[in-house]
Amino acid sequence: MSAYTPRRWSDEARPGEPEGEAGRLLREARALEGPSAVGLAHIRQRVEARVEGGQGARWYLLGRGWTKKGLVSLLAGAAALASVGTVVGVAVVRAVRPKPPRVEREAPPPGGPAVVAPEVEVPQLEVPPPGEALVPSRGEVAPGLEPQLEGKAPRQRRVTKAGSKAAAVERAEPLPPLPTTAAPEANTLGEESALLAQALRQQRQEKDPAAALATLEAYRRQYPRGALREEAAAAELQALLSLGRHGEALALLERLEAAAHGTPARLAELRLVHAEVLAKAGRCGEAVPYFDEALTRASAGVLQERALFGRATCRGAQGDAAGQRADLERYLAAFPAGRFAAQARAQLGR
């Protein structure tokens, strides 16, 4: 055992000091937990589906990371190499002729397979090139300022969780453009980013949500189909909530939800936020169905956790003691050490 142990910044409140601020952020990060019990059960099912008796297992016998897609790519690569071999053979034959062609200039066979690497080789970049920041990507527009819902491009969802190695390969390839987004030029992205950053600064640093809202309205007029419109919508939601304009926030949420069909994870989160906003506005009767839907749709543990506890609270507010109790017990069974566990136990009188 070492005699020396440094103090943990994350355990100490030292307001006003740089270490104190870092400690506060580190403490906040303790909220990052692993998947819920439900999520783990799903993961286990997927793992077993892959490794037990399924094709996934057989593909995997070929080596780590060799998925069916990888093998197909390998075969395509082999076919391509065979084609190249043929070309080389022809070249050798032609070499005896007076004017031998240069093999590397041989055109590939028409329609023949390209030489395909069996798996995408990912460059080992540790530090992005200096130009990176010039073209802000989604979710990187205003470092540290993004609201919770922004940065969520509609999920370019993998086909299935199973076979995710193949999915990883797919993800490593350039993703197709968002279906409803006009491809913006880099300089447009920069302008959009600047406008959004201004709104977020007004919201967070200047504590002026009305100004932020005005900026965001300007953004919307200027870039109705902008690449960052989802980020802008999330920031607008945040501003509306800050101003207590719950009705408009709910209307905005409905628009976002309508646009999120086809992206179940995002829709689940939006439904949950909708429920929470309704609950905060004291409209628990309307909130409960949204909590229900969020619970049905959400796979992420944190969403499940929020939805369960939120619904329990709302049911309690509606006088549905049995429903509240059932939700709290279900919550504690799934999240015995969850963020609301102490409150749940207290409400259950434990």
Added chain:
Amino acid sequence: MKGFAGPGIEAGSTVEEVPRKTAEPPDFSEVFKHYAPLVGRWAHRLGGPSLDVEDVVQEVFVRVYEQLPRFRGEAKLSTWLFQITLNEVRGRRRKAKVLRWFGRAEPEDAVEEVPSNADSPLTRMERTQDVRRLYQALDGLKEKYRVPLVLFEIDGLSGEAIAELLGTNVSTVWVWLHRGRTQLLERLQALQREEGAA
């Protein structure tokens, strides 16, 4: 460990091991049952809020399934699992960097919900932003500084436990921690300046 009766971590503790009675490789079901929550938490905290944690846990346990029959206990099971998790997270972060380099979103839309016990959506959003800001700063640290920092400050592990997971000695852990914290402060301050200048 919170919410988990198996191996876990309390502040300042080491990683508990499931006792093994024989030299035979452990049973996969038992390993999953006892370690999957821990692997999930490691992954989330090492990779940050943008990581697809469920996908990482899945990949880790596919590897565990493949390699478990060959596990003979040369290392502690938790150490072995941590290394697999760290490798998987490292791969994901690398791919995310490449995607960012190409101006694309992080894979899988990246933004997992950051939990919070706040009682309003707005406060939740702010906490989410705080955690993102932290990981934005942590992202710039070398892995050998970032990992001990995360394990010590966020996961609450002791120096001895971190040393064991990383295969080094405690003194080295403290050196890395010190450097990591220094760099973290610098990066947070730089971020603050950028935000102020934006």
